[in-house]
Amino acid sequence: MTTAPKKKDRKRINLALQGGGAHGAFTWGVLDRLMRDGRIFIDGISGTSAGAINGVVFTDGFIKGGRQGAIDSLRTFWSEVSARALISSGHSMMPWFMPEADKSWNVDDSPQFMMADFMTRMFSPYQFNPLNLNPLRDILLEQVDFAGLRRRSDIKLFVAATNVRTCKLKVFRTEDMYVEALLASACLPLMFRAVEFQGEQYWDGGYLANPAISPLIHDCVSKDVLIVQINPMNRPDVPTTAREIINRINEVSFNSTMAREMSGIATISNLIAAGKLHDTPFHRVNFHIIVAEEEMSRLGAASKSNADWKFLTYLYELGVATTDKWLADHFDRIGLESTLDMVKAYS
Numbered sequence: 001m002t003t004a005p006k007k008k009d010r011k012r013i014n015l016a017l018q019g020g021g022a023h024g025a026f027t028w029g030v031l032d033r034l035m036r037d038g039r040i041f042i043d044g045i046s047g048t049s050a051g052a053i054n055g056v057v058f059t060d061g062f063i064k065g066g067r068q069g070a071i072d073s074l075r076t077f078w079s080e081v082s083a084r085a086l087i088s089s090g091h092s093m094m095p096w097f098m099p100e101a102d103k104s105w106n107v108d109d110s111p112q113f114m115m116a117d118f119m120t121r122m123f124s125p126y127q128f129n130p131l132n133l134n135p136l137r138d139i140l141l142e143q144v145d146f147a148g149l150r151r152r153s154d155i156k157l158f159v160a161a162t163n164v165r166t167c168k169l170k171v172f173r174t175e176d177m178y179v180e181a182l183l184a185s186a187c188l189p190l191m192f193r194a195v196e197f198q199g200e201q202y203w204d205g206g207y208l209a210n211p212a213i214s215p216l217i218h219d220c221v222s223k224d225v226l227i228v229q230i231n232p233m234n235r236p237d238v239p240t241t242a243r244e245i246i247n248r249i250n251e252v253s254f255n256s257t258m259a260r261e262m263s264g265i266a267t268i269s270n271l272i273a274a275g276k277l278h279d280t281p282f283h284r285v286n287f288h289i290i291v292a293e294e295e296m297s298r299l300g301a302a303s304k305s306n307a308d309w310k311f312l313t314y315l316y317e318l319g320v321a322t323t324d325k326w327l328a329d330h331f332d333r334i335g336l337e338s339t340l341d342m343v344k345a346y347s
Helices: 021-036 050-089 111-122 135-143 146-151 179-185 214-218 242-273 301-305 309-333 342-346
Strands: 011-017 040-048 156-163 169-173 195-197 200-204 224-229 286-291
Touching (some): 011 021, 011 214, 021 040, 021 301, 021 309, 040 214, 050 146, 050 156, 050 179, 135 179, 156 179, 156 214, 179 195, 286 309
Parallel strands (some): 011 040
Antiparallel strands (some): 156 169, 156 200, 195 200
């Protein structure tokens, strides 16, 4: 029989989940491991693209079946993504291989990826996908009870999307949680038509927030924010080939918004620590991060479309192992202090 954690051992945290296509399977592993630790309680989740989808699937499962429900829902979702990709293409969304030396899935120079990349640059999704097919919509509608989700606030949800017309960030909250909000947050404009929702058109939220941090600070009870970062900030070498350059541009663009927001938060945190922000709405927040930068930096942009089950489970297991180590190293510091040096990481 599992012994329930003592109240003093329980830690409440907020989660900030980055987007990154199939690389979101790393976050699946992180969430799975956090739920298997009975000491961790989730107050709010802010996510973009795959991060938003992970957060919503996780929360829906938690509402339906507690911790085990959240664990099962995430596995079911990623299994369906892989299975339907296999069915729709005859194999997988992208080919994969695992060199013995470094277990990387660098398929950026494969003929399949190069052809897909060429098609998306020559033709818009309004041309090559006239029926606006999106298998992700079907998976989400079959699995998630959106109406039930909107009625509950067990875990506060914040989903980022980019307003195409105004170039402004839109953060959808729990009461706005329809399937369109998730599809908007994950809408890559070279792959899918802009998603119309509540009278506006939206693209991927990563262009303006990946993810949005401020709602976790101002709208949640917990004063600890755990960032799950899947897009590498640092690389040892400067890219020199055309494909490497495009891949790095992708990483820079989808990290820049969070880096900018975190840099501002770091400045405010330093002022709070120096006692210079008395009688203001600002308060101290502890920041933490789970990241496997070395392993994720080996993966090219094409692998974000790789739905092969072996690849997804590799990322899942990496997420579990990385979180296991993070918990062992930092659990006792949750609620007391930051384990992330924000100035060093983002300034």
